[in-house]
Amino acid sequence: MSKFLDALETRSPAERKSALATRLPQQIAHAKANTAYFAESLKHVDAATINSVEALAALPVVRKSDLIELQKTRRPFGGLAASGWGQLGRVFSSPGPIYEPEGRSADYWRTARALYAAGFRGGDLVHNSFSYHMTPGAWILEAGAQALGCTVFPAGVGQTEQQVAAMADLQPNGYVGTPSFLRILLEKADELGIKLPSLTKALVSGEAFLPPVRDALLARGIAGYQAYATAELGVIAYETEARQGLVVDEGVIVEIVRPGTGDPVAEGEVGEVVVTTFNSDYPLIRFGTGDLSAVLAGASPCGRTNMRIKGWMGRADQTTKIKGMFVHPEQVAAVVKRHPEIAKARLVVTNPDSTDLMTFNCEVAAPGAELEKAIADSVRDVTKLRAEIKLVAAGSLANDGKVIEDARKYD
Numbered sequence: 001m002s003k004f005l006d007a008l009e010t011r012s013p014a015e016r017k018s019a020l021a022t023r024l025p026q027q028i029a030h031a032k033a034n035t036a037y038f039a040e041s042l043k044h045v046d047a048a049t050i051n052s053v054e055a056l057a058a059l060p061v062v063r064k065s066d067l068i069e070l071q072k073t074r075r076p077f078g079g080l081a082a083s084g085w086g087q088l089g090r091v092f093s094s095p096g097p098i099y100e101p102e103g104r105s106a107d108y109w110r111t112a113r114a115l116y117a118a119g120f121r122g123g124d125l126v127h128n129s130f131s132y133h134m135t136p137g138a139w140i141l142e143a144g145a146q147a148l149g150c151t152v153f154p155a156g157v158g159q160t161e162q163q164v165a166a167m168a169d170l171q172p173n174g175y176v177g178t179p180s181f182l183r184i185l186l187e188k189a190d191e192l193g194i195k196l197p198s199l200t201k202a203l204v205s206g207e208a209f210l211p212p213v214r215d216a217l218l219a220r221g222i223a224g225y226q227a228y229a230t231a232e233l234g235v236i237a238y239e240t241e242a243r244q245g246l247v248v249d250e251g252v253i254v255e256i257v258r259p260g261t262g263d264p265v266a267e268g269e270v271g272e273v274v275v276t277t278f279n280s281d282y283p284l285i286r287f288g289t290g291d292l293s294a295v296l297a298g299a300s301p302c303g304r305t306n307m308r309i310k311g312w313m314g315r316a317d318q319t320t321k322i323k324g325m326f327v328h329p330e331q332v333a334a335v336v337k338r339h340p341e342i343a344k345a346r347l348v349v350t351n352p353d354s355t356d357l358m359t360f361n362c363e364v365a366a367p368g369a370e371l372e373k374a375i376a377d378s379v380r381d382v383t384k385l386r387a388e389i390k391l392v393a394a395g396s397l398a399n400d401g402k403v404i405e406d407a408r409k410y411d
Contacts, residue, residue: 005116008250009304021051031283036079061262063288068096083281092136100231103281109234110251111144117240118203118225122149129177132156141176160188171198179204180355206324210354242302246311259316270294272316290317318404322356332403335378346397351408358387367391
């Protein structure tokens, strides 16, 4: 059995460039003809001339941080979708809120390639611990697993004892979900005295996959790999057995640009990840993810020839991904608005023991346990995540304009 999903992964640079010269102008033309947003933003662009990554760099960037306002003014997708109700299979909602469409094509999110590189094969049983509630995470992985011929157990999040019991009964080969939740499941299995010898592989996403976590899984006989994906784009890049960065998926074009601009940076320089997708239902052109990464020189030793990036290296703006969920500055403001006692707030994200931790710091005149609990409930309600609440005196927080500080360490 080949270690590659298909021949696209091992194309020569010349073959890939030639295919792009045909496919990219077609996608630009499709986006202009079928979406209100690109019809306006690219009205002076001749699609036939956008036939290379270099030509693509002249087009404007539409950033993820703009979607909330765009979707308010032109519902439901800000004029960026080429397909509507009836043509789409599902619609999802991520924090913000930001709505994302899902078309009806098989492996719509292009996850099969990442799963295959992580060792998943037809006939596997996959335990899926991404959320099936409103957000697309679980469906992104499920579609790819089913495209490979795998069977999926839709576990979702929470109910750890029931999940461990199901794993003991069904004996899944693989896991998909966040790495932190996999660790929670394995620790719960240890606590219950339950062995899970069938579990030998995992594809994780939604948060940083740090070497200590990867090594801890390997010590248990579980080979874990990571995929970099977003709710708008699906899989962007994925890890292979070479474990040297992430290989860019064949269904997207990735550029690394200077944050706040559309200008590509030099190879190796950290910048914002900007992605163009060949998705016909949601044809995003130069979509700025807000994520930071950098290009790795050369091709992967695994034999795949597409560009590699270092992986997720933080955020280019204050919007931050925590445990697979984006938290926006607007959400911090929404919590503050609920509690007049808060003069100023700052959300700090750390990762002690390789697990994301949110601390919601609030300047208040009269701290108290009741207020602390009320704020904690509001944070969970607004962001769908738990946070520690720290009530501090007026003037304690830095006067630097930040409402979200990502203080996680990735070394």
